[in-house]
Amino acid sequence: MKIILMLSVCLLLATGVSAQTAEGEKTENGIEKLTLAKKDSEGNIAEDLEVFGTKDIPIYCYIDLTSDKPTLVKMDFIAVKAKGLRPNSRVISVIYKTKSGENAVTFNASPNNTWAVGDYRVDIFLNGKLAESKKFKIELSK
DSSP states (O other): OHHHHHHHHHHHHHHHHHHHHHHTHHHHTSEEEEEEEEEOTTSOEEESOSEEETTOOSEEEEEEESOOSOOEEEEEEEEEEETTSOTTEEEEEEEEEOOTTOOEEEEEEOOSSOOOSEEEEEEEEETTEEEEEEEEEEEOOO
16 A cells, blocks of 8 residues: 555655656747847837848847856758758857856857848857757848
8 A cells, every 4th residue: 555655645746846847948949039129120129029121231130048157059050951041050259258147148140142042040059068959040131
């Protein structure tokens, strides 16, 4: 009887742990929020965009971290399938080491002239490990 009771308690505890893991999965990667943004023609910031124009330079990448401990943050802009670029090629890569007390990083990405039309992805690495990716598109500016 004691064995059955012990197994039941262990099973209940294991279920609780797995529920917490699934619920807290977003913050376990070390990123609270990943946002892509641009400035509009009046200089205002437009956030949470999934589509940019070829003349949207720079594209901003805001990263809110779940910790304020020093962290090596790397951003890679990847051209998944863009006109004139090799598929899955890294277009821009930037690295920043946060200081104690910092929990946010802002990167910006600018090509030499204009963005190539196509599908892109931004990959964020924390201390060398892929933490989060976000897809976006570049369309011809009007």
